[in-house]
Amino acid sequence: MELLLKYFPHLSENQLDQFGRLSELYKDWNLKINVVSRKDIEELYLRHVLHSLGIAKVQEFLPGSKVLDVGTGGGFPGIPLAILYPETNFHLVDSIGKKIKVVEEVSGALELTNVKVTNARVETVTDQYDFIVSRAVAQMETFVHWVKGRVAKRQKHELKNGILYLKGGDLKDELANYPKATIYKLQDYYKEDFFETKSVVHLPLKYKP
Numbered sequence: 001m002e003l004l005l006k007y008f009p010h011l012s013e014n015q016l017d018q019f020g021r022l023s024e025l026y027k028d029w030n031l032k033i034n035v036v037s038r039k040d041i042e043e044l045y046l047r048h049v050l051h052s053l054g055i056a057k058v059q060e061f062l063p064g065s066k067v068l069d070v071g072t073g074g075g076f077p078g079i080p081l082a083i084l085y086p087e088t089n090f091h092l093v094d095s096i097g098k099k100i101k102v103v104e105e106v107s108g109a110l111e112l113t114n115v116k117v118t119n120a121r122v123e124t125v126t127d128q129y130d131f132i133v134s135r136a137v138a139q140m141e142t143f144v145h146w147v148k149g150r151v152a153k154r155q156k157h158e159l160k161n162g163i164l165y166l167k168g169g170d171l172k173d174e175l176a177n178y179p180k181a182t183i184y185k186l187q188d189y190y191k192e193d194f195f196e197t198k199s200v201v202h203l204p205l206k207y208k209p
């Protein structure tokens with residue numbers, strides 16, 4: 001939590017309470033359904049919460065906008081982003097039912113009314129969104145194929161509507177076919193060793209009228 005306050009000092013009482021309860025909730029759920037590795041659960045705020053919120057350092061989400069989290073697993077990056085932006089609508093999707101069960105329970109316990117949770121492969125989701133966020137799910141080519149046509153021009157965000165993907169390592173090869181992709185290095189926002197090799201990739205996608 002100290003780390004969270006260091007980089008997000010303006011959280012409301014309610015947000016502080018919600019972020020604060022994440023550790024206990026994931027510890028409890030992890031005993032029944034493993035969604036976070038043992039090492040990571042000890043460093044939940046660094047490895048999962050702050051990492052997820054790296055997307056917020058790159059793009060602020062406006063009230064009323066719609067965001068899809070593809071392959072959310074235990075709820076990352078969707079749950080931390082939904083706490084940070086209570087007036088933005090988040091749709092968290094994963095193809096594994098037991099992971100989605102944990103997300104549903106965590107979201108319910110925190111009374112996140114801006115979160116919708118679906119157990120499905122993303123290829124079957126037909127709604128449209130301002131942004132599509134994700135972490136550790138697929139190579140960019142596969143991912144773009146999955147979510148093509150899911151982006152609508154809805155609001156005047158700073159970045160063009162499209163994908164915001166948390167990625168690690170050298171992305172030159174993976175992004176070679178995407179000249180419009182921009183890489184935002186998280187070490188520019190977070191002065192913690194963990195973020196040295198981590199980035200948010202922004203890729204605008206064509207709107208569907």
Ligand SMILES: C[S@@+](CC[C@H](N)C(=O)[O-])C[C@H]1O[C@@H](n2cnc3c(N)ncnc32)[C@H](O)[C@@H]1O
Nearest residue numbers: 071072073076094095096120121122135136137
């Ligand atoms: C490595 S986990 C990452 C989970 C989470 N995003 C995180 O960073 O902690 C990848 C997740 O993507 C989900 N997944 C893979 N392909 C998917 C698809 N086509 N549609 C929905 N979920 C998918 C898997 O079920 C798995 O939970």
